[in-house]
Amino acid sequence: MQTIHLQWIDYTVLIAYVAFVIGIGWMLARYMKTSADFLTSARSIPTWVTGLAFISANLGALELVGMAASGAKYGISTAHFYWVGAIPAMIFLAVFMMPFYYGSKARSVPEYLNMRFDGRVRLLNSGAFAIMTIFASGISMNALAKLLANLLPWKLDFTVWGLHFQSYDAYLWISSGVVLLYVLKGGLTSAIYTEVLQFFMIVLGFAPVVYLGMKDVGGWHAMNTSLQTVAVNPAALYLKDAGTTYATNAWTSAWQPVLAGSEHNPMGVDWFAMIFGLGFVLSFGYWCTNFLVVQRAMAAKNMTAARNTPLVASVPKMFFPFLVIVPGMIAAALCTMPDKGYRIPPPIISEATYAKAVDVLKGANPADGAGAVKLVGDTLGKKVDAARINSLIAANAANKLSDVQIKQGIYNSVAENDYDGVILSLVKKYCPPGLLGLALTALLASFMSGMAGNVTAFNTVFTYDIYQAFLAPGKSDKHYFLTGKVITIVGILLSILAAYFASMFNNCMDIIQLVFGFVNAPLFATFLLGMFWKRTTATGAFVGLFGGILSSALFHALTTTSANLDAAGHAVNMAKGGYLHVVQVFPSEMAQNFWLAAFAFIACFIFTAGLSVLTARTKSDADLKGLVYSLTPRTVDHDLPVWQRPGVLGTILLIVCIILNFLFW
Amino acid sequence: MGLDIRWPIGLMFTLIGILLAGYGVVNAADSKSLGININLIWGAVLLVFGVLMVAGAMGGQKKP
Numbered sequence: 001m002q003t004i005h006l007q008w009i010d011y012t013v014l015i016a017y018v019a020f021v022i023g024i025g026w027m028l029a030r031y032m033k034t035s036a037d038f039l040t041s042a043r044s045i046p047t048w049v050t051g052l053a054f055i056s057a058n059l060g061a062l063e064l065v066g067m068a069a070s071g072a073k074y075g076i077s078t079a080h081f082y083w084v085g086a087i088p089a090m091i092f093l094a095v096f097m098m099p100f101y102y103g104s105k106a107r108s109v110p111e112y113l114n115m116r117f118d119g120r121v122r123l124l125n126s127g128a129f130a131i132m133t134i135f136a137s138g139i140s141m142n143a144l145a146k147l148l149a150n151l152l153p154w155k156l157d158f159t160v161w162g163l164h165f166q167s168y169d170a171y172l173w174i175s176s177g178v179v180l181l182y183v184l185k186g187g188l189t190s191a192i193y194t195e196v197l198q199f200f201m202i203v204l205g206f207a208p209v210v211y212l213g214m215k216d217v218g219g220w221h222a223m224n225t226s227l228q229t230v231a232v233n234p235a236a237l238y239l240k241d242a243g244t245t246y247a248t249n250a251w252t253s254a255w256q257p258v259l260a261g262s263e264h265n266p267m268g269v270d271w272f273a274m275i276f277g278l279g280f281v282l283s284f285g286y287w288c289t290n291f292l293v294v295q296r297a298m299a300a301k302n303m304t305a306a307r308n309t310p311l312v313a314s315v316p317k318m319f320f321p322f323l324v325i326v327p328g329m330i331a332a333a334l335c336t337m338p339d340k341g342y343r344i345p346p347p348i349i350s351e352a353t354y355a356k357a358v359d360v361l362k363g364a365n366p367a368d369g370a371g372a373v374k375l376v377g378d379t380l381g382k383k384v385d386a387a388r389i390n391s392l393i394a395a396n397a398a399n400k401l402s403d404v405q406i407k408q409g410i411y412n413s414v415a416e417n418d419y420d421g422v423i424l425s426l427v428k429k430y431c432p433p434g435l436l437g438l439a440l441t442a443l444l445a446s447f448m449s450g451m452a453g454n455v456t457a458f459n460t461v462f463t464y465d466i467y468q469a470f471l472a473p474g475k476s477d478k479h480y481f482l483t484g485k486v487i488t489i490v491g492i493l494l495s496i497l498a499a500y501f502a503s504m505f506n507n508c509m510d511i512i513q514l515v516f517g518f519v520n521a522p523l524f525a526t527f528l529l530g531m532f533w534k535r536t537t538a539t540g541a542f543v544g545l546f547g548g549i550l551s552s553a554l555f556h557a558l559t560t561t562s563a564n565l566d567a568a569g570h571a572v573n574m575a576k577g578g579y580l581h582v583v584q585v586f587p588s589e590m591a592q593n594f595w596l597a598a599f600a601f602i603a604c605f606i607f608t609a610g611l612s613v614l615t616a617r618t619k620s621d622a623d624l625k626g627l628v629y630s631l632t633p634r635t636v637d638h639d640l641p642v643w644q645r646p647g648v649l650g651t652i653l654l655i656v657c658i659i660l661n662f663l664f665w
Numbered sequence: 666m667g668l669d670i671r672w673p674i675g676l677m678f679t680l681i682g683i684l685l686a687g688y689g690v691v692n693a694a695d696s697k698s699l700g701i702n703i704n705l706i707w708g709a710v711l712l713v714f715g716v717l718m719v720a721g722a723m724g725g726q727k728k729p
Contacts, residue, residue: 009684009685009688012684013681013684013685016677016680016681016684017677017681020673020676020677023673024668024673027668027673028667028668030667031667031668049670193668193670193673196670196674197670197673197674197677200674200678200714204678204707204710204711204714208703208707212698212699212701212703215699216699430698430699431698431703432695432696432697432698432703432704433688433692433695433696434684434685434688434689434696434704434708435685435696435698435703435704435707438681438685438707
């Protein structure tokens, strides 16, 4: 029930995809002549390609899996991550910030910071980014290898030289090897081209799944009606604890449940945290400063192309909710329809454990219902639905059931959900061989693309902002070109290491991602002040950013979620915060996250602005020309046709985004 | 940059489209989902998409 059986046609599709991506790398190799070609694509890529790569670099497999998971958990409100948490920031980047990134001729975001401030800010940003992007790559590859190991029937288990190898290792190294092949040959351009390929794979691979799911559930209106029953009693689907209830529109309306307050929506957030924390701080902090995406815009062939890149990207981004979030909503709706025989998959439990549970159930005493339920639950190590277990025992007593039937019954009674398994469960349910290969290849493509994107961003930042800037300046371009190639290999190896780390230390990864959150939260304040206020000084920016990061950590140490409190009001799990003292309790981790971002942004803003006033400027107005808004001539768009002007396009896109928000009000 | 991206995209989807549609024709029974021969239909869609991409790439080559 957990493995998928692939036919030759599915493997053929996969092999075709792998052959093409490696082929792309090989064909691009002949055009790689300078380090600029290899690391930054030397500003040669057309707008539609950079636009799709921009959005694709962000659309990793974790997002595909995660958005479907959130669609089931929260309904259409998940779309806020797109309509509030992405589009406005992308438009702002395109219209107001790209002129500085592109016009400064900086080859990376840290290089812009060096031009605007000084080497300390550059090092802080490049160092943090390099580490974060390698971990992001590792997390992606770990998830991929785990997925393949759980999914594919090919098992591997041997020991050589004292090292134990399993299928996980094979999948990790082989996938990494494929990525290495095409990135080593074609550099950033390879990564960009395969990201565009991945974009089409995802759209064309998942659209049929969404279509079939919609058809099965009876259409949009039928799905929403089912979701109303879910909203009133989410505990029936094990979505929330028993007794929790929401208004009928909690899964089908994006804004009303949020405006009603944090107790009235399944996410547990209030409107201020949503708009300021997510919509402004986190969103702008990511889209406007993260080099992984900005690098794709910087590769565009001219200033207009660079400014239009995020705008082009925002079009598919706006409509992605229908591709990635709706499957989750379909899954939740299907659970309310007993004749469909579907449930959100339970956490992965080994066959051996299921077999033990089957035996326990067969030997259970029908008279002692509660005892039997506890026994089965303990064997599985998960919560179970008492009513279902009892009816299963009764059915077995009345009419001896087969082991397979009992196992199916136990599977259906596990009262916990593995939301990350939703998208795969839908793929399994609706895809015949052939289409199955396409959908799985699309998923694989996005994992590998995530690694490629992160490694190419790491490569550019390490080679230019750490190696060339501090370790070995003044060498020939050939030297840096070679360095770029070496760092590609190093980046992949480090990602593999990070993947192993992630697989072994699950809880550590949560802490690491927490720290990344601390680093990202204040970032936008630094850029905002740097780009729009010429008085911001380097010392102000450096101390401000540092102070912002510390503020994030402090905020986290003083707050936690209501689920993390013990009877005495102390925090239980350190990783969830509140370990110094609990000053504020939040209804959900998401709410805590959004408020932390808001707090860190404000702290960084005040520190940076305050210290800038107190310290002397190190750069004159002439130095800052082209780097700050007030010292840069306004980009003249009059010679462009109206439909190519970033200002016009940005406004239109913003209006469309607002309309979408209203439609799902 | 030298290689027009529409070539590999177009060729790949044309190939996959032919594979899926072909499977859908030869193995219609296995290709059904909710009563539709999805392999054949979607394979055809991919094929058209691939051909359009290749056509775009060929058109691009004519420019001096």
